[in-house]
Amino acid sequence: MSRLNDHNVVVAKEIIARYPKKKSALIPLVHLSQQQNGYVTEDAMRHVAELLDVTPAEVYGTASFYEMFRFEPTGKYLINICGTMSCALMGGDDLMHHAEHTLGIRAGSTTSDGLITLQHAECQAACTEAPTLQVNYRHRYRVTPQAFDELVADLRAGVLDAEVPPHGSLGRTRQQIPADRAVGAHHPDDVTEGPVWIPVSPA
């Protein structure tokens, strides 16, 4: 059963409460399910639909728009190699060829031991440090073939767990809004006046 577990349901409800309208929490909740299960499952999408009062088709339709959501089992480590202009100018294509050759898979596939999934990616906002790649979205800069080999060796040896959590985990610190400090989210239909600090007369 890949529905959100009890702990995650609590987190989910807290996230939903931050938005004026429930559906805004769709992406955060699908991220939460991917963090729990390693990828986005049908049961998780059904559960998210229940929590948000939308249909599963809406959850699936929205989630499938975004590239970070994977709908099939993924390796523990997702390696995204950038192929956009700045990285390509600095040898990003050669790096991808080297990666495919070293791992023995084409981009878009997972190694047979299920450890590494390799993907083409687009600009990762690190253009001056080209060519770059991301391991579970953690950046690696100026990656030479040798550096790539070292990275794979480290991943296989499991020595990078502190730096690189399994696929699906993003920021390991979550925002917490303390209840005594929160203004709270209000449905826009329920708000009839301007905020308190704005003078009532039109400026």
Next chain:
Amino acid sequence: MSDETTDTPAPDADVITDEVVADVEAAHGELADEAEAAEAVEAEPEPDPNLVTLNLNGRDVAARKGDMVIAAALQADEYVPHFCYHPRMSPVGMCRQCMVEVEGPRGPMMVVSCMTPVADGQVVRTDTPQVKRAQEGMLELLLANHPLDCPVCDKGGECPLQDQAFSHGPGESRYVEEKRHYEKPIPISDLVYLDRERCILCDRCTRFADEVAGDKLIHFISRGNDTQVMTFPDEPFVSYFSGNTVQICPVGALTAKPYRFKARPWDLAQRESTCTTCSVGCRTVIQSSRDELLRYQGVDSDPVNWGWLCDRGRFNFEAVNSDLRLAAPMVKSDTGLVTASWNAALRAAATLVTEALADGGPDSIGLLGGARGSNEDAFAWAQLADSIGISYRDAQLGDGLPAGILGLDRATIDDAATAATVILLGPDLKEELPVLYLRLRDAAEKKHTRIIEFSTLETGM
């Protein structure tokens, strides 16, 4: 829309004239609506304060305030090619086919006419070289990935993509790359099949399912060139209104299983009629070929169904052709029901009525006419009842309470859809009067009608 119906006298809808049938035959369903609506507007006796005047291709035309330029153009007989626009749904401006030039402060601007409201003094051109180039460009781009399915596609012959490619397209495509491929077709419900290769992603079906029917079971998935319409796995498009998506799809992406491969549109004989599956009485056109009923399509009738049909009514023709249907009268005899001739059956019925009259007079007979017949049916049995002298007669069949019971006047569908408050006592509208449910749902979504429902069951509302 609702203001229009209370001000405008409804067109003489009960008379099926040859002109009406010809209009329906000559154009697609939605173009017929425009022609009807245009007649309604031009029948106005005095100038409407809600009208504006715009200059369209050099001549002044009147348009209703709040309408989009495309509606004004279509009503004024200046055809603007379009796909995603549908007069009964919100405009989205996605297909970019309806681009026209509107004069702006910095010269002519190309805008999508389905999202540009009319304004007094607006100068619009639909025929400049720039507009034509843009129209041809959009059609060429749409045809780039569209499969060459016309010979085997249900929509051929009544296909807006075919027609507009012919009238506004470039004539040749330069696309030599590989087109995108999907498994074709796939059933998305028992009634509707989806061919994603043909789909031009106009958002009409998904918008209908969301905005009109409230069954958001189909949705775009994925992104960019890989976008497809899809259901959630194991949750088919089970909606009481799914057949409408087949009718409004501008290509053959959505096809109806009961009609697939049955006929070509030019083979069909058709007559406008009224659906009798429930007492809403939606306006339909009945199509047949070689004396076999093949299809019902919805006709946009402003006071009734706005072009929509429910699936029960739309696919009812299957019952007409069914083996289970009574094809001849039957009379009860000692051995059970026995097939009889019409003469014998009518004589038997007349005998029963005559005997009852002799025994207990007219008040010993009650006549249940049924609420699902057309007005003509009702007239006929009422006349029969009058001639016999029967005063106990009823037309309700569980469809609702008699109108006089709360001391309120009878209301039309339009009255209900423009009322401030509607109170539902008991019926599950979605089950029993589906298209009325659609009309009231629209009124509630547009926030001008409050609906209060009293029911002992969970209903579709």
Next chain:
Amino acid sequence: MSTFNESTDRVVSPYPWAPGYYPSDRPAIVTSRFQYEDGHTLERYLATGGYEGLRAALAKSPSEVADEVKNSTLLGRGGAGFPAGTKWGFTPQGVWPRYLVVNGDESEPGTYKDRLLMECDPHQLIEGSLIASYAAGLSQCFLYIRGEMPLAHERVATALNDAYAAGYIGTNILGTDFSVDIVLHYGAGAYVVGEETALIESLEGERGMPRLKPPYFPAAVGLYGQPTIVNNVETLANLPFIAKEGSAAYTAIGTPTSPGTRMIAVSGHVVRPGVYEIVNGSTTFRDLLYGDDFAQGIRDGNDLKAFVPGGGSAPWFTADQLDIPFEGPQAGAAGSMLGSGAVMVMDSTTDIPAAALTLVRFYAHESCGKCVPCREGGTWLYRLVQRIVDGYGTDADLETIRQVGESICPGDMPHASSERLGLDAVPFPYKMTTICFVGPSAYVPIHSALTLFPEEFEALVTKRAERRHIPVMAGVAE
């Protein structure tokens, strides 16, 4: 394409926690804390004048603060360059609530600045968001950060938690009646979501497809249908300085039409690719590419072939345009735009068709699919260019590219002048049949490449008279 550069002969930036950033003697308005490894902590922030801008703002009325921002003529840093103070003024009177959405979805090719700001100085962004919310009467603020930046998520989340605890966010900030929540929201991987209306759609939990403008201008009808201000991260990062030092101090730097500073990422074939905070308006592209303080020239002593001046969507420049300064109107007249402050440099070893392909592929891949010209036209362009780069193109394909491009961008397409080819510049912007700029951006790179380097394409294609067949399966990618 280019051969792989071993990292040993590349310059390393001085602050390992801010890779690529190089400080200088120039004024550092937004990157002042990059020198500190703990610049992202509340302690360091407060020790270096943090939240003083907020205090100064709260001592004035909201409209005074808004006027200050307007007078500073701070230009938006997301790519459109629209003055922020003017944008705030577009919200209609008396319509509540209003929202602030911070656009942290940095994905434009070549752009690398917002991530640095979020990772190295998140409190500055928070303070800027608070000042904007105060000035424009915004009831809730949503910080939309691109999904693929988990370190930024962590830093910003920690900063938000610390700021809430210390009373800088939430109810009754610093003892005044200014109250606002800032909600952190991650994206999930879609470049198109960087467009402001697509960002709002994504924040509503929908597919990130842009809305039509008109009528859906965010300031009028935005998030949940309410007036919404969408500002880029760097734009907001300037507000603490403006609020604390005043608009005059801001306009004292740069030029009258392009005041202040801005962050530029120079990448590609230069000696020192890096992120630089430059003086706006007066710095030229020549300064940027060749200055000692900046990229220090083309690598390996090669010549400059072409460069992209403003992120992947900008038409290309060549050496002919090096003396254009960072002034929006001048760049526009020269046929391109300053965009998001990303300069990608190509030297003489560059295979121009292959370089153009990377950008055409990017925009075709990132198309949202809503409108026909981008969805069908962008992908068609990608297939065409891929086939040409693979060697299966014809001269007819070059013409088809122009025709498909014209269906996306009717009329004259902006491009730079070329002395070598005797071409005059066609000024920016283009017309588009699409809903947003992503579709045209698929055409821009190949149009620039074809216009400025036609001989490279001619050399790749076969002339129709010579061709015998087209292998249609060629060039099918993915």
